Amino acid sequence: MLTFNGSFFMPSLFTLVGIPGLEPVQCWIGIPFCAMYIIAVTGNSLILVIIKKENSLHIPMYIFLAMLAATDMALSTCILPKMLGIFWFHWPEISFDACLLQMGLIHSFQATESGILLAMALDRYVAICNPLRHATIFSQKLLTHLGVGVTLRAAILVLPTLLLIKCRLKLYQTTVISHSYCEHMAIVKLAAENIRVNKIYGLFVAFAILGFDIIFITMSYVRIFVTVFQLPQKEARVKAFNTCVAHICVFLPFYLLAFFSFFTHRFGSHIPPYVHILLSNLYLLVPPFLNPIVYGVKTKEIRRHAWKMFVSSPNS
Template sequence: MFNLNDTVFMPSVLTLIGIPGLESVQFWFGIPFCAMYITALFGNSLLLIIIKSERSLHEPMYLFLAMLGATDIALSTCILPKMLGIFWFHLPKIYFDACLFQMWLIHTFQCIESGILLAMALDRYVAICDPLRHATIFTHQLLTQIGVGVTLRAALLVAPCLILIKCQLKHYRTTVVSHSYCEHMAIVKLAAEDIRINKIYGLFVAFTILGFDIVFITLSYIQIFLTVFSLPQREARLKAFNTCIAHICVFLEFYLLAFFSFFTHRFGFHIPPYIHILLSNLYLLVPPLLNPIVYGVKTKQIRDRVSKIFYSKDPS
């Protein structure tokens, strides 16, 4: 049982402390984080401009990549401005409802990104395993439906997290959040009431979306590899495999960081709290940073377009 006199009823403001245990030096962490954000913003914006302006890139693979870039921009923008405000300008206060909205945005964009990665895996599966039907299956209408579907799936599944917090958790032991952004469990753990339903639903969302997506991505790539290695010509195998390398790198970076952060946060009881928070921050910042770099390096059409933009000679 908890003592109601020692709790705060429905706090209007929360305090984000940043990186617990490293408050005195977190100013310096803001510098690489800001550099990562600016690089991610520039890289993904450039990717969107190239795909929009180059008609030859209006294909499912690149349109999914544009969706991924837009999601990465939105996801990193949800956390970096407030995080830098904490690190550099000592602005840790955030309204409770604004904190819940940030939490909803972050987890929604994470789930959208996972859905887009699944769609990209299915696109590569059809392109390699059933190439003659690829154009008829992945029409622009289907791409629009996939974009709307993964967005609605994420938004609707994450929304009950807000409702459960607002309706079930009324009393809070503290208003200090030991995190640099509003993460679901970081908020839930502040409550003085029973938080089991909130924890169970959070796990349900994580495993329903990430677990479902990673299973089908894995199955798609198993079938892709079987098809690629069965091709008779070595050149054909290399060409088919090269179209998947960038996707595989992006899948691995997203899901390995996600599960590593998830399991250390919930089961790494002997790991210092600042390690948990740094891993959580990197999980949200590294994929938006690396995705445009990976695709820019591994995709010839994008690489050529970037070269044309930055290295073309002045006709005058």
């Protein structure tokens, strides 16, 4: 690694601190994080198995749920193994390329999850506000296009952030990242030059994905609730409302934690660093942990098939 006037030129290694200010208790913080990860992987795997096994669940609502479960598992797996390596085994070093790869995967899966939540909101909007055309609109072809579309959108928007860091940021003030994983702004702030374009593009990507999606999700649910309260039958209102509540319980934690993490990391200079990092960690760990629990509790079909899988005897 070359040094130049106290700076580092094209470093080959970075060092992840973990949670600045909480280093003495990181080993204990890793225990609930590990438990959340185990529950997330187990719960989301169970949802994937149930949806794959039951032909009656091969409909848009549950296909989107399967996509969400797969994304959640990938997102939490990108962050937690390395984080526990820092907390428990004192393995803070990560190569420059591996750091960029982790950053790219994390932000790509975040963007993909946001796109899936938007697709789920649009699916519920059509199912409740225009039920007679739902099967026609949400065809297998459209589901494929939506899946490919949200994945490509994430890749197209996140890839330039990797190229800007790789090609433009050559000189770094330090190689110590005050974070528990490789996050875009945490890396950019280490650089000694050419950081303005990276910061501006990072803001653009955040607003282009989260801002765009939350606007259309909010519009969809406003229209959904107006339609639900106009339904003449009480049973239909209750069924539609329960379905919407499950979705709201999923996307609210995701977007609330995203915006808290985003704004505290960029504008909360007076907030202690460990608050920034804990919010960022919770943003990536809570939704994958919470989503299978919410759908297991609020969705009767998932609950019924899970019960049948574990309780019913083979001959019943």
